[in-house]
Amino acid sequence: MRKSPYIVFSIFLLVSTSLKAQSRNSPHVSTVIAVLEKSLDSKNATAGQEIALLTLTDVVVSGETIIPKGSRLIGQTAAAGARGNDDRKTVLAIRIDKAITNQGAEISLQAIIAAIKAPADDSLTADPLYGMMHSNEPKMIGSGAGSAAGTGNLSASSKASSTAAVATAQVKGGMDSLPQLSDDSQGAIGYEGMSISWSLDVPPPLTLFMSKAKSIKLKAGTQVLLRMAEPHVAR
Secondary structure (H helix, E strand, O other): OOOOHHHHHHHHHHHHHHOOOOOOOOOOEEEEEEEEOOOEEOOOOOOOOEEEEEEOOOEEEOOEEEEOOOOEEEEEEEEEEEEOOOOOEEEEEEEEEEEEOOOOOEEEEEEEEEEEEOOOOOOHHHOHHHHHHHHOHHHHHHOOOOHHHHHOOOOHHHHHHHOHHHHHHHHHOOOOOOOOOOOOOOEEEOOOOEEEEEEOOOOOOEEEEEEOOOOOEEOOOOEEEEEEEOOOOOO
């Protein structure tokens, strides 16, 4: 009996994930790295709640860019809450429905989330770059400011443009959008006690985030690695 393309896709995803690194030459599965636009919390998530991801890499099929970087991936929360008997766990299920390219084209998707990476701590005091900038702050403030710098009598605008916080933001502004995951990443990096599995029995495929904690919160800025059946654009 001939297996359906969806079943073949499901089997391939399971095998490729269990082997950690899928073949880069595979003609059947594409990958993309994206970032979560808004935080998602299982405490208040409802079935059908829309989620959006912004792609940081292109999806290329046979040499053609099908989903360019900067496109949005749209999905929904399929289930949220606690499951299990003896081993009670909180579960957050997500399905990815489509891509909307930056030209406005909509492309249906069958995709799973293979890995996530939590955003870096946004507290400046925890940022080593800020620590370095802060240690040099007197020099930054005093540079070119004449005798006023020695007394700290700078104008508000001068102080604002020369603080360690502003300098850190300027340096890091272009860094946060760089992909922190790779095609062979797996698991929930930076999310303690969280695991990822999939429901592939029937379409559409679901990604299941599970934790023994009372709730699951995916922070805005979380990077996401998705594996998907090769998307196609109707001609």
